[in-house]
Every structure is written in structure tokens, then in C-alpha cells.
Amino acid sequence: MKGLRIFQTIQSKIITIYILLILMAMQLIGIYFVRTMERSFIDNFAYSLKGQADVLAGFAEPYLAENQSAASSAEGKKSYAELNGIVNNLFNINDAEIQIIDANGIVLTTSAQAKTGLIGQKNIQAEVVSALQGIKDIESETIDNNGQRRKVVAQPIGDGAKVLGAVYIVASMESLYGTMNRINKIFLSGTGIALTLTVFLGVILAHTITNPIKAITRQATAMAEGNFNQLVSVKGQDEIGQLGNAFNHMTNRLKEALSLNEEEREKLASVLSNMNDGVIATNDQGVIIVVNRQAKQMLQLGNEDITERSISEVLGIAEEKIGHYVQNEHQTATIQIGGEEEGDFITLRVVFTPIHRRDKGITGTIAMLHDVTEQEQLEDARREFVANVSHELRTPLTTMKSYLEALDDGAIEDPALAHRFVGVMRNETERMIRLVNDLLHLSRLDSRNALISKVPTNIPDMLEEVADRFSFQLHQKAISIEIDAGADIQSVMLDRDQIDQVLDNLVSNAIKYTPEGGAIALRATLTEKAWLEIAVQDNGIGIPRKDLTRIFDRFYRVDKARSRNMGGTGLGLSIAREIVKAHGGTIALDSELNQGTRVTFALPVQQMEGEPA
Incomplete structure (x- = not known):
């Protein structure tokens, strides 16, 4: 199959077709020409021999007629000698034998010196017999013992019904076939030259056809590899030129289409990568x-x-x-x-x-993926918030209802008991008021409607005032309080009322969960990044680590029963976180169970100092 690879290109196919066409045409022409030429040569050769036979018959007729008359034998012999001279001199044909035969088939004379022994013998060749019967223009071809082809011509001598004899000519046709062979060689040489020129011209012509196709093929390969910057060179307006123009047009259109597709893909990729x-x-x-x-x-x-x-x-x-x-x-x-x-x-x-x-x-x-974690958490928080608010309100309302029913049932008649019931209901009412106020405060902070009015505030004085506000509770539980404010901290811009609320919540929690004889520390420091850090630390019961992540959630209590009995609403740390966030700060809580708790919040000082008082 490797030998057939040369026929896998258009150029080789075109050249092969041209060669086959020329070869077939030359063969057909050669066969016709050779056959026609051969027939013509043979016919001309036979016609020439017949013509000579006719002329020789005309010369020999008087001799034969005289020989068959009553003339003397001496004169007859004389006439045959003259006839022999005519045959050998006038009608001598190269490589041919001429015989004059009388009416009885006896050879009278022959031009072949090697066959003079045939004179006087009878020639019984079929051509001679036919000629003696008066049949004219007899011819045939024979091959002698040496393999040479010869032409045999026999012509009767005489006119009319009386045949006096016959002229028998056997001529060699080798010279004729030799001439034909030379002509065939010339024809074959011409055919070879024609084929050579055909191959040369076929290569040139094939190049004119295949070169544009190769260029288009190279361009198609380049297009397949992504190169659309090359165009096919068009050198004419023939079919190949039209194909080149169409291919160039297709290249430009495909380049534009791929460019648009690439732009759309980049847009899609950009959209996909930037989607939430x-x-x-x-x-x-x-x-x-x-x-x-x-x-x-x-x-x-x-x-x-x-x-x-x-x-x-x-x-x-x-x-x-x-x-x-x-x-x-x-x-x-x-x-x-x-x-x-x-x-x-x-x-x-x-x-x-x-x-x-x-x-x-x-x-x-x-598949579109939406992160609904926050929505689910908000929904859970909403449900939990509603449940917590409902529970926080239902407990005091239930207590108040039970005490009112007791008063209605007659307890109001007992002044001491009635006074105690009224005191409990007052406490529950104040608890509900605190709860509602805390909820309203959180609502304002959530909606960012709470105004932050920053004023110059002396930090040491603010911490001292917080300690003074809780001095009675501290004294009751024998809890010591330590205040430590850096010497470099003096006046800072902040909302005094809001920060006081944060400190009150933190100190209140510290007092609630610190046992008698404990200690609380209030410390304020200024960091290198100009942030004010205030820490409230106690050595109370602490918070379990599992609860630290939810300690700032609303209504979340570590010990729900104890917190509620202490009057807490569960919103203090949530309010503190929202106030600190409103100031642009952060708050964090660190605690160890039975070791104490430390709550630290940081406020940006530079931002506040740049604002007007």
C-alpha cells in the first residue's frame, strides 16, 4: 500500500490522468496509423508487383504465342533467351524471383540465378494453377523456410479465353517491414517525447491547480489551530479563485463569529464568577x-x-x-x-x-445555588425571639393574674397580704416595662434610628461614676471594685449616656454573678492603634465554654431560672453589643467556668476626636 501513496495527492492524480490520456490517444493513433500504413505499404507493394507482372505479361505474350505456333524450334529457343534477358535486365526486382511459365505450367525462365534448375520443370503452385485458368490479379503471402515473409503474385499471359502462360513473381517483404519497423520506432520515440512533455506540462498545470488548494489546506489547518489572521492569495477569477474568495470570506465571518463567541463566553464567565x-x-x-x-x-x-x-x-x-x-x-x-x-x-x-x-x-x-443560611437563621431567630418575648411577658402576666385572682377571692381584705401581693405585681410590672424599654432600644439600634451624640468625656470620671452608682450593691455583697485608667487617657469623644448603659449592663452582670467577697476591676487602656479599650473583669462563677458563642444572642441565658429570678431580661449584652457597634467598635467576652469573666469593648478614639464637640 505504501507504493500507492503517490496517488493520494491531486497533483499525482492529474499527472497520471494526463499521461494515461496521452498514452491512450497515442496508442489508438499509433495502432490506426501503423495498421493503415502497413496495409497501404502492402497494397502498394502488391500493386507494384501486379503492375510489373502485367507489363511482363505483355512482353512475354508474343514470345509464348510464337512458341506455340508452327515456327522452328531454333527460333523458339532464341525467343526464350531474349525473354530471359528481358526478365533479368528490365524487370529485375531486388530480392525477388520472376518466372515465366507456359500454358502447361513449365518454367521457361527465372530471374533467380540459384534456381535456374527449375527451368523446364513444372510449377504446381496454387497461384500458378489459378493464373493458367485465366484468373487475374492473384496474390498471396507466404513465409519461406528462413522465416522471411514474401509476396506472391501470379498473372495470366494472354487475352481472352486463350491463356498462353503465366507470370509468377515471389518478392521478399522484409525491406517493407523493415521500413515499417523504423517508422514504428520513430513513432515510439515521438510517443516517449510526447509523454515526457506531457509529464512536464502536467506538473506545471497541476501546480497551478494544486498550489491554491494546498494554500487553502494550509489555511484550513491554521484555522483549526485557531489562527484566523492569514488569507488565501487569489490570483485569478476561475473556479479555484472563486473558491479562494469564498474561503477568505468564510475565514473572516468565522473569525468574527468566534470573536463574538469569545466575547460572550468572557461575559458569561465574568457574570458567573461575580454572581453571588x-x-x-x-x-x-x-x-x-x-x-x-x-x-x-x-x-x-x-x-x-x-x-x-x-x-x-x-x-x-x-x-x-x-x-x-x-x-x-x-x-x-x-x-x-x-x-x-x-x-x-x-x-x-x-x-x-x-x-x-x-x-x-x-x-x-x-442548578442555581442560593445560600439561605442567614435567612434560615433569621427566621429561626425571629421564631425564637417571638417565643422568648411571649415567654418573658407570659410569666409576669400569669403571676399578676394569679395575684389579682387571689385579691379578688378575698386576700384584699388582709392588708398585710394585699400589700405583699401589690408589691409583687409592681415588681412584675416594672420588669415588663424594663423588657419593653429594652426591646424598643434594640429596635432603634437595629433600624439605626438611635442617635449617637458624642461629647468630650473624661474616662476616669466616667468609670468612677459607674462605681458610685453600684456602690450600694457592691457594699451589700462585700465586693471590692478596682478602677484603673491610664494616665494618657483623659477626654474622649463618645456618647456618654450610651456608653454608661453599656458599663451599667456589664457591671450589673458582674455583681449578679460574683459571689460575696469577690472582686471586680474596671480598666481603660489606649492601644498603639489609638483605640480605647475598656474591660470589666470579675472572679465570679464564669460561663461554660459551650455558651460563649451565643452569649450575645437576645434572650439567651446560661442559667435561665437564676437569671430571671435576678430580674434580668436577657437583653443586656445584646444592647451593649449594638451600642458598641454603633460607635464603630468591637466587643468580646472571655470566661472560664468558676474562674471569672472578662468583657472588653474597644472604641476608635481618632475617629471621635476628629468630630466636633
Whole structure:
């Protein structure tokens, strides 16, 4: 098969076709020419021999007629000698034998010196017999013992019905065939020259056809590799030129189409990469073909390549359920992904949308991932908040109702008992008022309607005033308090009333959860980054580590029964956090069970000092 590779190119095929066509034409022409020339030469040769036979018959007729008359034998012999001279001198044909035969078939004379022994013998050749019967223009071809081809011509001598004899000529045709062979060689040489010129011209002509095709092929290969900057050189307006123009036009159109496609793909990639939602696209087999960065982050896959993986495996949803979501109107599913910490989950809402293609039905699926963790947490917080508020209000209201029913049942008649019941109801009412006030305060902080009025505030004086406000409670539980304010801290811009509320909540909690004889410390420091840090530390009962993450949640209590009995609403730390955040600061709590608690909040000093008083 390797030998046939040369026929796999258009150029070789064109050259081969030209050679075959020329060769076939030359062969047909050669066969016709040779056959015609051969027939013509043979016919001319035979015609020449017949003509000579006719002339010789005319010369020999008087001799034969005289020989058959009553003339003397001496005169007859004389006539045959003259006839022999005529045959040998006038009608001598190269490489030929001429015989004069009488009516009885006896050879009278011959031009072949080697066959003079035939004179007087009878010639019984078929041509001679036919000629003696009066048949004219007899000819045939024979091959002698030496393999030479000879032409035999026999012509009767005499006129009319009386045949006096015959002229018998046997001439060699080798010279004629030699001439024909030379002509054939010349013809073959011409054919070879013609074929050589045909190959040369075929190569040139094939180049004019194949070179543009090769150029188009190279351009097509370059296009397949992504190079659209080259164009085919068009040198004419023939079919190949028109093909080149069409190919160049197609190249430009394809370049524009790919450029637009690339722009659209970049836009799509930019949109996908900057979307807040995750996007996953699959084929009709459910295998992921496109995924954006946000989807990987939501699924906590990092930089892992999840293409070529099943969407069922990645989302953890059975293929049957995914097919159900895609095929039906209810196309939304909710999944949970484990968070970095134990017990922490990310909730994702997945919306499945089928990809339809004309005449092919569904060819893929797009899954949109929405992080609804915060929404779920807010919803849970809302439900928990409503439940907590309801519980906080229901407890005092239930107490008040029971005491009112007791008073209505006759306890009002007992002044001491009635006074005690009224005191309990007053305490519960004040507790509800504090709860409602705290809720309103939180609502204003959440809606950012609470005004922050910053004024120059002396930090040491502010801490001393906080200690004075709680001096009675401190004295009751024999709790010592230490105030430590750096010498470099004097006047700072802040909302005095709001920060006082923060300190009151923190100191109040410290007093509540510090046993008798304990200690509380208030410290204020100025950091290198110009932040004011105020810390409230106690050596009380502390907070379990498992509760630290939720200690700032609203209505969250470590010991719910004890906190409620102490009159707390569960909103103090939440209000403190919101006030600090409104000042642009941060708050943190660190505690060890039975070791004490430290609450630290930091406020940006530079920002406040730049504001007007």
C-alpha cells in the first residue's frame, strides 16, 4: 500500500490522468496509423508487383504465342533467351524471383540465378494453377523456410479465353517491414517525447491547480489551530479563485463569529464568577460541565475540579429526585452542607432548570445555588425571639393574674397580704416595662434610628461614676471594685449616656454573678492603634465554654431560672453589643467556668476626636 501513496495527492492524480490520456490517444493513433500504413505499404507493394507482372505479361505474350505456333524450334529457343534477358535486365526486382511459365505450367525462365534448375520443370503452385485458368490479379503471402515473409503474385499471359502462360513473381517483404519497423520506432520515440512533455506540462498545470488548494489546506489547518489572521492569495477569477474568495470570506465571518463567541463566553464567565449565587450546568447525563467559583465555595470544595463528576454525587441528592425536580413544576430542593465547626451547617436552596434544545428535548440542567443560611437563621431567630418575648411577658402576666385572682377571692381584705401581693405585681410590672424599654432600644439600634451624640468625656470620671452608682450593691455583697485608667487617657469623644448603659449592663452582670467577697476591676487602656479599650473583669462563677458563642444572642441565658429570678431580661449584652457597634467598635467576652469573666469593648478614639464637640 505504501507504493500507492503517490496517488493520494491531486497533483499525482492529474499527472497520471494526463499521461494515461496521452498514452491512450497515442496508442489508438499509433495502432490506426501503423495498421493503415502497413496495409497501404502492402497494397502498394502488391500493386507494384501486379503492375510489373502485367507489363511482363505483355512482353512475354508474343514470345509464348510464337512458341506455340508452327515456327522452328531454333527460333523458339532464341525467343526464350531474349525473354530471359528481358526478365533479368528490365524487370529485375531486388530480392525477388520472376518466372515465366507456359500454358502447361513449365518454367521457361527465372530471374533467380540459384534456381535456374527449375527451368523446364513444372510449377504446381496454387497461384500458378489459378493464373493458367485465366484468373487475374492473384496474390498471396507466404513465409519461406528462413522465416522471411514474401509476396506472391501470379498473372495470366494472354487475352481472352486463350491463356498462353503465366507470370509468377515471389518478392521478399522484409525491406517493407523493415521500413515499417523504423517508422514504428520513430513513432515510439515521438510517443516517449510526447509523454515526457506531457509529464512536464502536467506538473506545471497541476501546480497551478494544486498550489491554491494546498494554500487553502494550509489555511484550513491554521484555522483549526485557531489562527484566523492569514488569507488565501487569489490570483485569478476561475473556479479555484472563486473558491479562494469564498474561503477568505468564510475565514473572516468565522473569525468574527468566534470573536463574538469569545466575547460572550468572557461575559458569561465574568457574570458567573461575580454572581453571588452558585451555578452548576450539566449535560443530559447529569455530568457537570460548568461550575462557578461561588458554587464551589458554597459546597466547600475549595479549588477541587468537579467537572466530569455527577451532580447527584456533588449535591448529595439521588438522581431520581433530581430528575423529579427537573421534570416537574416543583423545581426547588434544600440541602445542608457541614460547616467548619461541629454542629454548624450551611443551608442551600437549589433551583433546577432544564435546558431545552429544539427537536432534541432536554439536553442538560442548570442548578442555581442560593445560600439561605442567614435567612434560615433569621427566621429561626425571629421564631425564637417571638417565643422568648411571649415567654418573658407570659410569666409576669400569669403571676399578676394569679395575684389579682387571689385579691379578688378575698386576700384584699388582709392588708398585710394585699400589700405583699401589690408589691409583687409592681415588681412584675416594672420588669415588663424594663423588657419593653429594652426591646424598643434594640429596635432603634437595629433600624439605626438611635442617635449617637458624642461629647468630650473624661474616662476616669466616667468609670468612677459607674462605681458610685453600684456602690450600694457592691457594699451589700462585700465586693471590692478596682478602677484603673491610664494616665494618657483623659477626654474622649463618645456618647456618654450610651456608653454608661453599656458599663451599667456589664457591671450589673458582674455583681449578679460574683459571689460575696469577690472582686471586680474596671480598666481603660489606649492601644498603639489609638483605640480605647475598656474591660470589666470579675472572679465570679464564669460561663461554660459551650455558651460563649451565643452569649450575645437576645434572650439567651446560661442559667435561665437564676437569671430571671435576678430580674434580668436577657437583653443586656445584646444592647451593649449594638451600642458598641454603633460607635464603630468591637466587643468580646472571655470566661472560664468558676474562674471569672472578662468583657472588653474597644472604641476608635481618632475617629471621635476628629468630630466636633
